[in-house]
Amino acid sequence: MRMMGWTFLKGVFLVGLVSTSFASDEQEASDGAPTYHMRTGARAHGPLQQQHDMILSDLEAILRECGLKEGMTVWDVGCGTGTLTRLLAEKVGPTGHVYALDFSAAQLDVARVAVQEDGHTNVTFVQHDLTQSFAIKEDQKGDFLVSRFVLMHLEDPKAALSRMRDYVKKGGACLLMEPDNSRNSLARPCEEAQSFRRALLEVGEKAGLDYSLGARLGRLCEGVWQVKSVHEKWYQNDAAGTQKLWRARLEEMEEKLLTSRMATQEQIDGWHHMIDNLSSKEEGWYSSALLYYVHGVKE
Numbered sequence: 001m002r003m004m005g006w007t008f009l010k011g012v013f014l015v016g017l018v019s020t021s022f023a024s025d026e027q028e029a030s031d032g033a034p035t036y037h038m039r040t041g042a043r044a045h046g047p048l049q050q051q052h053d054m055i056l057s058d059l060e061a062i063l064r065e066c067g068l069k070e071g072m073t074v075w076d077v078g079c080g081t082g083t084l085t086r087l088l089a090e091k092v093g094p095t096g097h098v099y100a101l102d103f104s105a106a107q108l109d110v111a112r113v114a115v116q117e118d119g120h121t122n123v124t125f126v127q128h129d130l131t132q133s134f135a136i137k138e139d140q141k142g143d144f145l146v147s148r149f150v151l152m153h154l155e156d157p158k159a160a161l162s163r164m165r166d167y168v169k170k171g172g173a174c175l176l177m178e179p180d181n182s183r184n185s186l187a188r189p190c191e192e193a194q195s196f197r198r199a200l201l202e203v204g205e206k207a208g209l210d211y212s213l214g215a216r217l218g219r220l221c222e223g224v225w226q227v228k229s230v231h232e233k234w235y236q237n238d239a240a241g242t243q244k245l246w247r248a249r250l251e252e253m254e255e256k257l258l259t260s261r262m263a264t265q266e267q268i269d270g271w272h273h274m275i276d277n278l279s280s281k282e283e284g285w286y287s288s289a290l291l292y293y294v295h296g297v298k299e
């Protein structure tokens with residue numbers, strides 16, 4: 001296994017390495033995503049797209065390094081609203097194919113429309129729960145598989161990694177991406193921002209999210225995927241970028257925080273105030289977050 005610490009920092013990110021907007025029980029029941037605790041569909045799309053855009057240039061470089069090529073068949077597992085699916089569809093081109101899998105009908109609906117608007121005709125959407133086995137046909141098997149911000153939501157990520165192995169041909173590759181939010185930091189911490197970050201982590205953990213999965217991802221692949229490299233990559237978010245993401249997060253999660261009694265209305269008002277004032281922070285204020293990219297091969 002090769003571990004690489006990338007020496008440059010760029011882009012923006014933060015607690016937003018995972019979307020922390022929570023679904024209502026009604027949404028989960030009607031959506032085909034009973035074990036997913038975040039919002040799905042149009043309301044989920046903005047933050048996912050923002051995260052995708054922030055890591056895009058690194059992602060393109062890593063995909064190239066991992067051998068993604070035109071003409072390949074690729075699986076996007078836990079495709080969400082399709083941000084990565086669309087990139088993959090473009091990279092493999094009309095001679096290639098993308099299978100985009102998710103258990104949420106609402107996520108798939110958003111992804112389907114976006115793919116159509118892009119004019120891609122090389123994508124097949126698959127509604128399936130990753131915790132169940134999938135009878136994949138031989139001609140559907142991929143040369144490549146990607147999965148981003150998905151394993152951290154699963155109770156048994158190792159079992160999912162084994163199932164994903166079936167989705168690719170012998171010699172096929174995977175690129176897995178998961179965060180380690182336990183190491184997120186602020187350049188100039190203030191108590192209000194710290195308590196907001198803690199609340200985001202706490203409410204997510206309570207819902208069963210594994211926020212530090214990224215750091216264990218390489219080890220988790222052992223015996224399933226032959227790990228070729230692990231990229232450890234920090235992202236920074238300046239005050240304006242942080243404000244945009246945090247505002248979305250707080251609006252999305254305040255009800256959950258209140259109903260689960262993890263925050264008082266007074267605290268929430270204080271966080272809104274802190275976020276409103278983020279844009280007045282002096283230069284040099286930033287939040288940072290860590291993302292792991294694991295490249296594996298099916299031997």
Ligand SMILES: C[S@@+](CC[C@H](N)C(=O)[O-])C[C@H]1O[C@@H](n2cnc3c(N)ncnc32)[C@H](O)[C@@H]1O
Nearest residue numbers: 048078079080102103104107129130131148149
């Ligand atoms: C945070 S989103 C990430 C979406 C996309 N990979 C991206 O990076 O933009 C996680 C996705 O995993 C999907 N997901 C979670 N658990 C799943 C399961 N058991 N089976 C299939 N999809 C699942 C969710 O529906 C959601 O769309």
